[in-house]
Amino acid sequence: MARRRRGGGKPTIADVARRAGVGAITVSRALREPDRVSEDLRNQIATAIEELGYVPDRNARALASARDDIVAVLVPSLTNNVFAEVVRGLYDGLGDSHLQLHLGNTHYSGIEEERLLRVFLSQRPSALVVSGIDQTPAARAMLQKAGCPVVQIMETGSNPVDMMIGFSHFEGGRTVTRHLVEMGYRRIGFIGARMDPRSQRRMAGYRAVVEEAGLYDPRLVTTTPTPSSVSLGRELLRHALAKSPDLDAVFCNNDDLALGALFECNRSALAVPGRIGIAGFNDLDMMEVAFPSLTSVRTHRYEIGRRAVAMVRAALSGTRQPEHVVDVGFELKIRESTSRK
Amino acid sequence: MARRRRGGGKPTIADVARRAGVGAITVSRALREPDRVSEDLRNQIATAIEELGYVPDRNARALASARDDIVAVLVPSLTNNVFAEVVRGLYDGLGDSHLQLHLGNTHYSGIEEERLLRVFLSQRPSALVVSGIDQTPAARAMLQKAGCPVVQIMETGSNPVDMMIGFSHFEGGRTVTRHLVEMGYRRIGFIGARMDPRSQRRMAGYRAVVEEAGLYDPRLVTTTPTPSSVSLGRELLRHALAKSPDLDAVFCNNDDLALGALFECNRSALAVPGRIGIAGFNDLDMMEVAFPSLTSVRTHRYEIGRRAVAMVRAALSGTRQPEHVVDVGFELKIRESTSRK
DNA sequence: TTGTACGCGTTATCAA
């Protein structure tokens, strides 16, 4: 009988208004700025909403107000513990703001990052959070004219699109390697998986130190583009030992590899840290618990997530902070796995 | 001079149309159904889009077409490896469809799930994917009248809101425990963290088996609402041993706990599996690599993600599959940690 | 193959 609407027949703000005997705009206001609507009307409206089961349509709202409460986030991986914690930080940073996170997984691919950027941009997000500093030129261009705050996370560099928060992976790599040298290891290897830009910079840090110490030997380096895993750590260490039987320490590109390396040593009865020293990167929870406990570099990924959102919120509310690039640093955690007597 | 638009002055489809010398609708079509537009115009339009840097507005599109390509996904955690892999499966299941994932993290809270459901519903998603079968009554009601396909994942049960794909955690718990009994362990403990509904059902499976075998003893059970971690596994095993020094095996609620338990045994020189048998749940990559390798239950979370999206796509295209509830099962992986000679 | 008129549900603007 009644003319059918195009949509699924869901109640609209007009239905609520009619039922509450007020204008549509008043309902709109009651929802967004309750203070500006008299208590009487507010109650009538609330009742009508309840009875009708009205749910506001975000699309219409975004269209009409030319704004949107979405923060689009691009990370290379969700499975990777490190980024999972960044995301946790981002969520927690939201607090009581009305912002919503929109997650995109680039799978460590610049092309995919570009594609997702296009998709997300079409949502007219309030802000953009992207990982790393190695965007493709096209992606960078899109970021530049996005017309909203942009935060690059997990790394620091000299050419921020807008804001930036992270740390230097190169310095991280240097720090662990220096520690290994100081502990007296001389045949210090590097094993790395995936070898994304950040991994490469950590490796560059490693190389800088061993070269400076006159300890560099290409046969000590074992990498693969394969994604990282504990089992891969085991394999890579085996390869490394096959190539250089006199290897006496390894800086593992990340903690999963380090754990795999430890298990391989256990299985082959190679004493850690006596025969072989092991160090990882990121300092996941398990590193401290392992036996022997594993040296690693603690990165502040949760904090990075939190503060990235804080930066976004500050920018959105106009109170943009003076420092657009913040380096949260890292912390070397020396443990049993590199402490030979 | 020119009247300013309300929006940020971003180019619209009308701008593109004007520049390309065609009607707006033709641009719209060129974007969505390129085949229905002559090649000439298509090229002109593409050029205009390029020059203007036009990005379509998804909000306007969703509003006008009363449809949306978003699949809203609610998971209890993103940090948890298990759900991270589910999400990976979901992404991969998308394939070449135009669907987009919208992720929400409920933090294992029914209240938060309710809140997010409301938020997501206001986006009028094309489909909904939620974790588990323990929604609050209010959440369940919202799901029921969502007016779109709904998939409950990671568990099976008898009252699907719509579709469902997962496995029985109760059976999973029974299977591991039975294995432990069969291997001759007699003082079989259970350690569990977080104790969300799925953990509880696994524990119920454990209890069913040990009771049947006349082996049940409440002092063998150690649980905590604290989120799971490797270090917590270590602590819980320590507590368990303090309470029951004769403990000879543990079914760990998940693999992180199992790894922590293993490290604690290593550290305390308790032979695994000789003195203590250890079994985990989920079968993460590291379980096979550990020394000794760790028995676990392989769950098909990636597959669950993939197939959940497949079910959504089928439902959306009308070719709804006959079976609305699918049980993908699990697989007991027997390894060194429970194989005493 | 292309275009015109109109509606989608909401909010901004301005007036009452």
Place this chain on the structure above:
DNA sequence: TTGATAACGCGTACAA
């Protein structure tokens, strides 16, 4: 404090 009206940018229906 409240309301009428006109956008917001795009897609549908129908016509050309």
